[in-house]
Amino acid sequence: MSARPDVPRLSEEELDLLISRSLDGDLSPEEEQQLERLVALDPAAARRKAELAALVADVKALPEPATPFALATRVNSNVAEAGRPGSLGGRIGFFPAPGFAKAALVILGIVGASIAILRPVPKRLAEGPVDVFLYNAATPASPAPQALIAEAKPARERANGVAKDLAKEKAFAPEADARRKADASEAPESTVAGDKKAMAKLEGARQNEAVSAADAPVLAEAAPKQRADRDEAGVLDAVRQQAPAKVTSSGTLAAAAPAPAARPEAALAAGSSVGVAESRTPRGWTVSVRGDAARRWSLRRAPDNPPPARGAAVYRVTLDASGRVTALSRVGTGAADPRLDAFVRGMVFDPIAPPAETQARAAARDTAAASADFEIGLEPR
Amino acid sequence: MPARILAFDASRGDDAGARIAPVSASIHASDRDWPGDERALSRFLSGDVLGFEQIVRHYSGMVFSLAARLVGPAEAEDVVQETFLRAYHGLERFRGEASLKTWIYAIALNRARARHGRLARFRAVFTPGKTREGEAFASLDDAADPALSPEENALLTERRRRLRAAVAALPDEFRATVVLRDLEGLSYEEVAEVLGVPVGTVRSRLARGRALLKEKLS
Numbered sequence: 001m002s003a004r005p006d007v008p009r010l011s012e013e014e015l016d017l018l019i020s021r022s023l024d025g026d027l028s029p030e031e032e033q034q035l036e037r038l039v040a041l042d043p044a045a046a047r048r049k050a051e052l053a054a055l056v057a058d059v060k061a062l063p064e065p066a067t068p069f070a071l072a073t074r075v076n077s078n079v080a081e082a083g084r085p086g087s088l089g090g091r092i093g094f095f096p097a098p099g100f101a102k103a104a105l106v107i108l109g110i111v112g113a114s115i116a117i118l119r120p121v122p123k124r125l126a127e128g129p130v131d132v133f134l135y136n137a138a139t140p141a142s143p144a145p146q147a148l149i150a151e152a153k154p155a156r157e158r159a160n161g162v163a164k165d166l167a168k169e170k171a172f173a174p175e176a177d178a179r180r181k182a183d184a185s186e187a188p189e190s191t192v193a194g195d196k197k198a199m200a201k202l203e204g205a206r207q208n209e210a211v212s213a214a215d216a217p218v219l220a221e222a223a224p225k226q227r228a229d230r231d232e233a234g235v236l237d238a239v240r241q242q243a244p245a246k247v248t249s250s251g252t253l254a255a256a257a258p259a260p261a262a263r264p265e266a267a268l269a270a271g272s273s274v275g276v277a278e279s280r281t282p283r284g285w286t287v288s289v290r291g292d293a294a295r296r297w298s299l300r301r302a303p304d305n306p307p308p309a310r311g312a313a314v315y316r317v318t319l320d321a322s323g324r325v326t327a328l329s330r331v332g333t334g335a336a337d338p339r340l341d342a343f344v345r346g347m348v349f350d351p352i353a354p355p356a357e358t359q360a361r362a363a364a365r366d367t368a369a370a371s372a373d374f375e376i377g378l379e380p381r
Numbered sequence: 382m383p384a385r386i387l388a389f390d391a392s393r394g395d396d397a398g399a400r401i402a403p404v405s406a407s408i409h410a411s412d413r414d415w416p417g418d419e420r421a422l423s424r425f426l427s428g429d430v431l432g433f434e435q436i437v438r439h440y441s442g443m444v445f446s447l448a449a450r451l452v453g454p455a456e457a458e459d460v461v462q463e464t465f466l467r468a469y470h471g472l473e474r475f476r477g478e479a480s481l482k483t484w485i486y487a488i489a490l491n492r493a494r495a496r497h498g499r500l501a502r503f504r505a506v507f508t509p510g511k512t513r514e515g516e517a518f519a520s521l522d523d524a525a526d527p528a529l530s531p532e533e534n535a536l537l538t539e540r541r542r543r544l545r546a547a548v549a550a551l552p553d554e555f556r557a558t559v560v561l562r563d564l565e566g567l568s569y570e571e572v573a574e575v576l577g578v579p580v581g582t583v584r585s586r587l588a589r590g591r592a593l594l595k596e597k598l599s
Contacts, residue, residue: 020588065449067442
């Protein structure tokens with residue numbers, strides 16, 4: 001600002017700061033003298049100081065807004081209504097607006113309801129109604145109605161899913177598969193199973209003798225797909241070599257009648273399914289679980305004394321938490337058969353794990369073969 | 382304990398004015414009885430509500446003035462209410478490191494900033510281009526000085542309006558510093574306490590804010 005050597009050169013910001021502090025009386029005597037000298041020698045600095053002084057005076061002279069009447073009284077009244085000091089919210093500096101509690105309750109209710117509705121149900125304590133389809137192919141006069149075959153499709157799809165799961169299982173556990181094949185070769189009288197648990201399960205099913213592989217029409221429709229799955233999986237190669245057994249449409253364990261000569265698939269493919277079924281398993285029944293329940297339940301075992309096969313029957317049953325039948329009603333027309341009713345009432349079902357869980361279990365089986373739990377198997381008689 | 386009386390709340394009512402509401406007030410409490418920060422504070426902390434009522438009576442006018450200059454008179458009373466409500470709940474945590482005045486001013490400044498931010502966003506959407514602060518101060522700036530001629534009063538009014546608009550247009554940190562120092566009369570140290578910045582920052586912000594004001598007015 002100054003060309004004189006005895007006056008320090010100041011930038012505009014430095015000069016403004018010095019003037020501003022001077023107007024507020026914040027300068028030390030030495031700084032004040034320096035500013036006075038600068039102003040005396042530099043007309044621009046003097047003009048700047050005068051302008052800023054006038055500006056500050058004008059700002060300070062702005063009228064002050066009048067305080068509203070009884071403002072303090074209203075404030076004290078509101079403060080008294082707001083509650084005592086030391087409340088939890090006040091201690092942490094949280095002062096909710098009016099209605100905050102109600103809004104929070106509503107939001108919590110919505111969130112809670114959403115969680116309750118959307119969360120996956122871990123396990124059903126009871127199930128019902130579940131449609132159970134029993135069909136006996138032994139009576140030529142009562143072939144399976146197409147409607148019933150169509151209704152059995154979900155169950156067949158589930159059977160295919162089981163076969164695919166087995167394929168995955170095999171892919172995960174080649175050792176277990178090899179062991180299964182070894183077991184099958186060592187014990188030709190038994191059905192194929194992966195490990196001891198599967199064998200135990202298979203044994204229970206054999207003892208029960210509840211279901212059979214004689215659901216000829218259903219199998220005739222399902223067989224190509226099942227064969228494809230089996231070929232793809234390669235799991236049931238040993239099955240074909242060992243016994244004339246097959247997977248029922250429900251995907252549950254099925255015990256087949258002794259028929260050493262013919263494989264059921266071949267018989268079915270040849271179009272003589274009824275005859276083949278009749279000759280092999282005159283007392284056999286195929287049990288299918290239909291509808292949505294087919295994805296959740298599979299037959300575990302049935303009573304030891306199946307009634308003589310007469311024809312198709314459909315039951316609607318209610319299951320308890322352990323899969324036992326607590327109530328049943330026969331669906332559709334047909335003569336009541338107390339023995340068949342008792343047979344169905346004695347059935348026990350197993351819940352089916354979801355696919356993700358099945359994969360996880362397959363992976364677990366890969367490392368712990370002892371825990372293998374197959375839902376498919378067969379038994380020569 | 383203060384006596385509970387019926388107070389006529391004239392400022393709330395319009396033509397009816399006429400809401401008579403029971404309010405808590407002390408017959409004896411007035412600013413003349415101001416015992417000072419320390420005694421009022423200790424009285425409040427010992428459980429006597431009158432201590433806080435004295436604090437409100439002493440500081441409510443100053444807080445309103447600050448709030449009116451920051452957010453306008455129309456919103457200033459709400460800022461005052463929020464400020465003292467917060468002070469009431471937080472006074473137990475007040476450790477006396479700053480003066481009670483700057484502590485309350487700091488709360489008011491924060492409340493004003495929060496409200497001003499909300500208002501600014503609201504107005505930007507619904508009434509773009511309008512400044513309610515300027516309108517609210519219009520009657521204040523129109524007040525004529527009887528010592529001046531009508532022409533001089535008109536010039537004075539115009540100058541006040543421009544000055545107030547220029548202050549309102551300052552960036553927030555400069556505006557708060559100029560208002561606290563030049564309009565509220567706080568010292569540099571007090572301004573530094575309220576803003577939570579060093580005194581040197583106050584000096585530089587004040588100089589910069591005044592220079593910006595000068596630019597806007599020239």
